Amino acid sequence: MPQFSTPALNWLASILEERFGFAFTLQPYQAGLKLSLSDCEQGFILFPSLNSAFHESHSDLPHSEWDAAQAGWLSVLEQPLPALGVRELPQPLIEQAADHYVVHYDVLGLTYWMLNRVEEIDRTDLDNHGRFPAIHSHAYKHGYLERPVVDEWLHVLGQVIQKQWPQVELKQHEFSMKVSHDVDSPSLYQFKPWKTIIRMMAGHLLKRRDIKAFLQAPYIKLTSSKQLSQHDPHNTFEWLMDVSEKHGLQSAFYFICGTTSKMDADYQPEHPIIRQLMRRMHERGHEIGLHPSYGTYQKPELIKQEADRLRAVMQKEGIKQNEFGGRMHYLRWQHPTTLQAWNDAGMTYDTTLSYADRPGFRCGTCFEYPAFNTITQQSLQIRIRPLIAMECTIIADRYMNLGYGKEAENKFLELKDTCRKVKGCFTLLWHNSHFNSQQDKDLYAKLVKEDV
Ligand SMILES: [Zn+2]
The missing domain is CATH 3.20.20.370 (Glycoside hydrolase/deacetylase)
Structure with a gap:
């Protein structure tokens, strides 16, 4: 089972605090994590199982979807949520117990994996500029790159927090x-040597037949020694x-x-x-x-x-x-x-x-x-x-x-x-x-x- 270090738990708590506006305590609890409000004794939210996939650096995690609306929760984008890291989701995903809620999806692991780009560490499948490309990412392969999955899942967690602690008022954010x-x-011309300007002029004239650009190039170069020319594209x-x-x-x-x-x-x-x-x-x-x-x-x-x-x-x-x-x-x-x-x-x-x-x-x-x-x-x-x-x-x-x-x-x-x-x-x-x-x-x- 993956273990979060104490600094990692503190960092996750700080993410939740920025999002919801309260101080939280996150503690290991059996095989999972327990989330409590720092200045409130009453109840907690339990994440009973952590997903080791969220500590791995590759893009081959399984993928599933969770229909929040069908389960009686709101989805901020009004669509089923991408549920990465699992092939199948337990039903129900979120349950109420005696004095706490249980969330059977590792929302905190997902947050850790996505925000810290764990997926990208030590990758060798890079593009010609040495960059990890979108097309190799789990998000692109599973069609959720245009979805802010962490924000969507934290929106659900916000609803659980609100049910667990109805007295608190969640922080409101603004777009x-x-x-x-x-x-x-x-500047297109100012910082280039004349040799390059002349080559560019030839291109304007011979390749693009652009007389205006041909004349503008030397004009801009000559007239912008102190400040950028207004005509500089x-x-x-x-x-x-x-x-x-x-x-x-x-x-x-x-x-x-x-x-x-x-x-x-x-x-x-x-x-x-x-x-x-x-x-x-x-x-x-x-x-x-x-x-x-x-x-x-x-x-x-x-x-x-x-x-x-x-x-x-x-x-x-x-x-x-x-x-x-x-x-x-x-x-x-x-x-x-x-x-x-x-x-x-x-x-x-x-x-x-x-x-x-x-x-x-x-x-x-x-x-x-x-x-x-x-x-x-x-x-x-x-x-x-x-x-x-x-x-x-x-x-x-x-x-x-x-x-x-x-x-x-x-x-x-x-x-x-x-x-x-x-x-x-x-x-x-x-x-x-x-x-x-x-x-x-x-x-x-x-x-x-x-x-x-
Ligand atoms: Zn740049």
Whole structure:
């Protein structure tokens, strides 16, 4: 039988406390776990059997479904719940006993497995960027990647808590949305050498027959030595901030602060243009964060170095923020190495965790949560803010290839609606350099509206 360590039980209790608004105590009890309210003697909720599958790093767990409505419980998405880890479920799944409730599904094990990405540890079936791809995940294979399974099961647990302790009032959450922008390329031309500009001009003229772009390239290069040109296709920062402000959002811009590969940026964070850009973002009330370069995801010392480099620039510019977070370039992530590296670099949150090849709920949740390292069995300071959708995952032909039509719009909106239903946070990544067409602007502007 799997045993949770004391730090793991404390971490699980902290997840429940954030979700429901009370302090809980979780204790081993026979072969299972007993959940009590910390300042209440009366009754408990028992999870009599724990599932060892939730401590294993592979994607071959069995899978089943639980029809909550049929059993007299509410399903927040009004659909049967994915029940991973089991082939068959006991009936009834939830029972009332003399002074307690019994839950015959390992909701806490599921939470531990999903939030801590236990599935991904030591995997070797990675993509060409060394990433664990959605298509190899249990969630994708069993069709629940677009379901926040942890949030759905905690919604059921909330109902059990409410029945067990009718006197308590569960914490109410509100739906929110967060937009962020990885600054891979702040300018299409400014930071490139003339040799490259000339090659790009030839492409505009000969391949695309685009005279406007042909003329604009040298013009932008020549006229933006002090600040980004208004005509630069990647200089969408003012527009992004306008749109965010119109909808009561704060944009977060994550800057690359190192060069570890040719996949990295062509700018340096200390460049006067970039510093001016950061000042402007800060003045307008938006956030600046880190986008660790391509080769850093297995190298904690480099993540720390790049974080310190950004901190130094921000300090020189007098930029002070309560939060200092960001996202890995290319969403490169090795769990828990990269997580621990972010933690040790003194960052407050990371928002990398979505899959590049499919959108949805890689961590099974759209709520931010405190991180835990299952290898060292230690709670970390860093918080994980799951990413739900990156624009190119849905639009680009190398991933889902839905382009800009109704199908793409619906996919984004379905994900947003799911987050709204569970009262979580819809996090959307849209690169500042991904507004090459009016279609991008129209789609983005539609997605950030409050009422869609
Ligand atoms: Zn990037």
